[in-house]
Amino acid sequence: MPNENAISVRNLTKKYSDFKLNNISFDLPKGKIVGLIGENGSGKTTIIKLMLNDIEKDSGEIFIFGMDHVANMKQIKSELGVIYDTNHYHELFNALELEKIIRKIVPKWEESKYKSLLDTFHLPLNQPISDFSQGMKVKLNFSIVLSSSPKLLILDEATNGLDPMVRREILDILVDYTGNKEHSVLIASHITSDLERIADHLIILHKGDILLTEEKDVLLNQYGIAQLSKEQFNQVDPKDLLFFNKRHQNYEVLVNEKIAFQKKYKLTNMECPSFEDVLYFYTKGERKWLD
Secondary structure, three states: OOEEEEEEEEEEEEEEOOOOEEEEEEEEEEEEEEEEEEOOOOOHHHHHHHHHHOOOEEEEEEEOOOOOOOOHHHHHHOOOEOOOOOOOOOOOOOHHHHHHHHHHHHHOHHHHHHHHHHHHOOOOOOOOHHHHHHHHHHHHHHHHHHHHOOOOEEEEEOOOOOOHHHHHHHHHHHHHHOOOOOOOOEEEEOOOHHHHHHHHEEEEEEEEEEEEEEEEHHHHOOOOOEEEEEEHHHHHOHHHEEEEEEEOOOOEEEOOOOOHHHOOOOOOOOOOOOOHHHHHHHOEEEEEOOO
């Protein structure tokens, strides 16, 4: 498997009694940030657990750094950082005590980077982690993982529950992190505004299926939302629409070629969709034509 992708997933399937991850495939290009979005239960965490070999896949292939994720997991984990929305460190330690333990077991530990990140995040050095707020614990998680010199970060709802200023601080650090084109990020989140700010590519999951894989610039520049009267809506060729939602007597439609659509139907105004808009249309929108 060529190594131009940090992650390559092919025909991945995992079946439970009440859920199935349904033969999904996608790539995370090296040096990019890819966002996984979807409602709770869409399959985001299942994908991450499969990548980390925490659960066994039913079928399909996962390559990380071009290597099979099962046969080479030990080597992969030496270059991998994983951050959840919970703290996994003993809370009796403070940040400095924790560093003394971690540096003995992490081969590529960067002490200077760790202390720089603690300073950036305004984290106390001698205060027990048990006294940290949720936001401080997440900042500590990022400080530790980023100081371990990973080539790939996998984040599972890592900014969940944080106030907007803390989230923005962390997102800016992730953008800086991928400034080195060897570093990549897979971020699973239901906070669409976070992904819209930093992701290069978007993957929409719904009930175990991938509904859309698209570049952010394409979504924000080529896709469009139009508000149509019933008369206008009935004149539209169904092939020109992705999805629509009825709004009282009017219709809200999502298209993937907004300039061509606007010109063809002589519309004066179209909106650029947000990630939240796209997620809503793809999971709640209608496709069938109305009489």
